[in-house]
Amino acid sequence: MSGIQLILLTGVAFICLYFVIRVRKKSVDLFFLTLMIGAAIVFIIWPDVTNRIANWLGVGRGADLIFYTSILIFWFVILKLYTRIRQLEKSFTQIIREDALRKASPPSNETELPNDAKQLRTN
Amino acid sequence: MVQAKKIVVVIPAFNEGPVVIAIVKELLQHQYIPVVVDDGSVCSLNAELRNYPVYFLRHQVNLGQGAALQTGFEFAKRLKPDYVITMDADGQHHTSCIPHLLQPLATNEADTVLGSRFLGPGNTAIPFGRKLVLHSARLINYLFSGLLLSDAHNGLRAFNNTALQKINITENRMAHASEILFEIKKHGLRFKEVPVQVAYTAYSRKKGQSAWDSIRILFDLILYKLFG
Numbered sequence: 001m002s003g004i005q006l007i008l009l010t011g012v013a014f015i016c017l018y019f020v021i022r023v024r025k026k027s028v029d030l031f032f033l034t035l036m037i038g039a040a041i042v043f044i045i046w047p048d049v050t051n052r053i054a055n056w057l058g059v060g061r062g063a064d065l066i067f068y069t070s071i072l073i074f075w076f077v078i079l080k081l082y083t084r085i086r087q088l089e090k091s092f093t094q095i096i097r098e099d100a101l102r103k104a105s106p107p108s109n110e111t112e113l114p115n116d117a118k119q120l121r122t123n
Numbered sequence: 124m125v126q127a128k129k130i131v132v133v134i135p136a137f138n139e140g141p142v143v144i145a146i147v148k149e150l151l152q153h154q155y156i157p158v159v160v161d162d163g164s165v166c167s168l169n170a171e172l173r174n175y176p177v178y179f180l181r182h183q184v185n186l187g188q189g190a191a192l193q194t195g196f197e198f199a200k201r202l203k204p205d206y207v208i209t210m211d212a213d214g215q216h217h218t219s220c221i222p223h224l225l226q227p228l229a230t231n232e233a234d235t236v237l238g239s240r241f242l243g244p245g246n247t248a249i250p251f252g253r254k255l256v257l258h259s260a261r262l263i264n265y266l267f268s269g270l271l272l273s274d275a276h277n278g279l280r281a282f283n284n285t286a287l288q289k290i291n292i293t294e295n296r297m298a299h300a301s302e303i304l305f306e307i308k309k310h311g312l313r314f315k316e317v318p319v320q321v322a323y324t325a326y327s328r329k330k331g332q333s334a335w336d337s338i339r340i341l342f343d344l345i346l347y348k349l350f351g
Contacts (some may be wrong), residue, residue: 075139084305093186097194100180101159105169106200107176 001045008044012037130155130225131204133195135188137162140171142326146173149218155208158198161173162191173316178202189299190304193292200287207287211278213327220319232288233315235307237272238279243318250323256337263281267344268304272316276300279319286312297336298343 016037043050044068050062059065129212131140132155136143143159150157161168172179180198182191192209199207206228210216220238227233240249241257250256260275276297284289287311294302307314 022211079349082346086346086350089295090293093190095180096184096186097197100182100194100199103181105179107178 005044009041010042012040127224128205128229129202130157130206130208130221131199132208132221133160133192133199133201134212135160135162135191135195136164136168137185137188137191138164138166139168139212139281140166142214143168143212144171146212146214146218147172147177149179150158151175152176153218153221155218155221156204158195158200158202158213159330160191160195160300162186162188176311187296187299187328189292189302190295192299194222196287196290196292204287205284209278209280209282211319211327214324215321216279217223217320219223221281222280223319224279225334228281229317232313234283234312235290235303236281237274237275237314237315237316238277238319238321239272239274239278239316240319240321241273242316249321253323260337260340263341263344264301264304267301267348268308270304270314272304274316277319277321279321286310294343294347296343297340301340301344302347303331306314335347 014032019033043062047062050061050065052058054062054065057065059068130299132150132274133200134143134157134284135145136159146156147159157175159172159179161179161181163182167181169179169181180194180302182194195209196207207219208224208303224236224238257275259261263273264275265271265319277300280303286307289312290303290306292299292302292306
């Protein structure tokens with residue numbers, strides 16, 4: 001086993017551990033995680049597999065194929081995150097707005113008004 | 124002069140000081156009801172506005188002008204006004220334009236009246252770069268909303284109660300100006316543009332948006348169309 005394989009496998013192990021600690025119970029998430037981790041392990045231990053798939057898809061090298069698909073996956077993740085952020089912003093705005101409306105201060109009392117403002121009101 | 128109609132003026136303000144006070148004073152002179160929405164300014168405007176008979180709301184954190192406007196609208200609904208005006212807090216707009224905005228509402232020609240700095244004479248002082256950005260913006264607005272206006276992102280607007288109840292701004296930042304057009308279209312509101320004066324003072328130019336901000340607005344718009 002080469003050095004890069006060890007580094008990558010350790011990385012995969014850490015990601016796996018992090019996921020387990022976060023205890024994501026949604027079965028869809030778990031399914032995709034197992035799929036991704038499984039594929040990662042297979043590709044790391046037998047890199048030739050990616051070469052064969054790449055050739056079959058008309059891409060020169062396996063590493064290139066992985067690179068292209070990662071770009072797609074990253075775009076997907078970014079868009080997912082954006083929707084999350086927008087949702088968060090929506091609820092955040094709602095909370096701030098409700099707070100502002102609750103604390104809204106009415107026009108100050110007539111007696112507290114300085115002379116020019118009093119005059120304005122009587123005009 | 125006694126104002127027969129109840130007219131609420133929503134002023135979203137972020138880090139504005141003396142200029143807002145000046146606007147508020149002027150509005151009070153004309154019997155308008157100012158609602159100042161402080162959008163999380165570093166120094167709360169409350170201390171300065173306390174001496175004036177105005178409604179004051181404050182966002183705990185800065186959300187953006189769109190959010191401040193919607194908060195102002197929500198509050199305005201409680202006051203049950205006949206008409207609602209929105210106005211920038213940087214002194215770009217003249218209170219003397221308000222009667223022109225109200226005219227089409229009073230004659231029931233429109234539900235929404237939008238101020239336009241490109242209609243009518245007297246606005247030759249618009250900086251060239253600004254013109255370029257605004258004209259591109261109105262074309263983009265047209266592509267997105269199907270409404271071709273003579274101006275884009277003019278903060279001086281008037282709404283009657285129908286429009287007030289229907290329009291809901293969810294774009295917190297500057298893309299709200301386009302979102303208002305989407306809302307007009309979606310709810311089938313009647314709208315009209317009227318010429319207004321926009322003053323380009325050193326202060327307002329400093330406070331206003333750069334051409335670069337328009338890229339950000341475009342990005343927000345695309346996201347809005349993608350994710351709603």
